[in-house]
Amino acid sequence: MTVTAPDLTTLHQHAHRIRERIVDVCAGPEGGHLGGSLSLVEVLTALYFDVMRVDPDRLDDPDRDIFLLSKGHAGIGLYCTLAERGYFDPAELAGYARSGGRFMAHPTRSIPGVEMPTGSLGHGPALAIGFAMAARLAGSKRTTYVVLGDGELQEGSVWEAAMGAAGLGLDNLVAVVDRNGLQLTGGTESICRLEPVGERWRSFGWSVTEVDGQDLEGVRDALASAPWEPGRPSVLVARTTKGAGVPFVAGTPRSHYVALNERQHARARSALRRAAGGDRNG
């Protein structure tokens, strides 16, 4: 449980190590969903190291905040964050996608800290309603966080739940849309237009805030101040870059699923080091 808010430098250090581990896992034999994991790092860092009331040593705490990765294909991003947060030994990440291991591309509950299995898109929001309603009935102060991909918003079940959550007035529910603008084969706007994303959520009865999703401080401040309107669920539209931190794939559809070869892995790690150094110097 976070007792005192960590300073921004510490948060950046966590984010840097999470990115390094994501890159390392995607250099493994199966590769992985690199781009959509990297775009989420600031959101995951803010939630797990500042905003959420969670404790790896008290997994069954009935009042713990709940995190659901509705865009389950960013499992690597979540695993690397959970490892950094102390849910399991980071050395276990080397077992990603290994036969007989527990780390599959999409999260399962066999991994400490994973509340629900996800991967088939569009399930997280309804699950989140259940966790949020359970908290309301129990009188718990739990907040439920659910992270969606932007391409995922093309699933109808997202909007069924969006309507339902607003109808129930669940202001203990916070959604984040990882608005990186890309899905597997191209741009969201050319495949199935999503804009105006914020207006769409607002019209469904949600309180909406938009933020630069790679701005750790801005993301943290926005999430920490939710709910922004009493009686409404909150959605943070995080404008992100798919593949953020790895320049040779960032902002491109090919970042979606990458198996980094040895040379690419070294280039990626080097770019992350440079960026971290720049942050510290800047």
Add this chain to the structure above:
Amino acid sequence: MADASTRHAYRDRLAELLPQHPRTVCIDTDTGLFTGSEFGDAGSRYLNIGIAEHNLMGMAAGMAASGWMPFVNTMAAFAASRAAESVKIDIAYNALPVRIMATHGGLSAGYLGPTHQSLEDLAVMRALPNMTVVVPADTAATRALVDTAMDLPGPLYARLGRKATPDLPDDAGLPVVGTVQRLRTGPDVLIAATGPYPVHYAQQAADTLAGLGVGATVLNVHTLRPFDVAGLLDAAAGTRLVVAVEEHWHCGGLGAAVAETLAEHQPTPVARIGMPDTFAQHAGSHEDLLTHYRITADAVVDAVMSRITRERKAP
């Protein structure tokens, strides 16, 4: 007991039990089965979330993962087809204690038509690991099922009807989840049935067969999953034919379960009485449709007698 519908039996029993079980909730999708006032002071644990079956199943999973026991209400067609993926991934995969109370099962939707009939639900639900699948044959069994559901581990799919259906005789006793209920014993054939009309017709057929000198054992296969293999094999032992009777397409339902089990363990001739390979082609009441598609006592008798006639003709 006067004949009534199994869905109303469920409603009435849940209205009695929910207030006594503080972790239960009832989530409705505007089915009209409940108003909320049934639950009295516990009315805050009744939620009508609107016409949203994916949302229903996911929400129920989230609540169950938080320690609640949701009874969720929709029609069988929408539980097993429309919301199938949410049932599979959110509920069954996590083995969560969600009670899916699915009304309008089989052909009971009658003239509402094939959009509201459910002739595949047992196949879908039987396929899912962790799921318990029950078809109560009458109101007493439905009430008993609600009682049992309060302690049953994992998810439950209960197929309920729409309008009044025949009750079993008062001396039939109550079925137990996971076991077949033997309603009578005869040496020649086994009639295995699931659901109110099929079980009723199985009993009628057994009466007719007795008059023709054929002794029939009748099983109410109340639980489709886990399937009571030992109970079926025991009842089928020594019989010349096993007839399965159900309101379901042949694929994946009771007849399939019976045939699979016997083929694997104790080969016995099987005849399947169920919905032929078609959507209902015209309007009709529940009973009209059963008669039209030959899910009847006569169909059972014919299946048995044609088998016996063939055996007699065989050299």
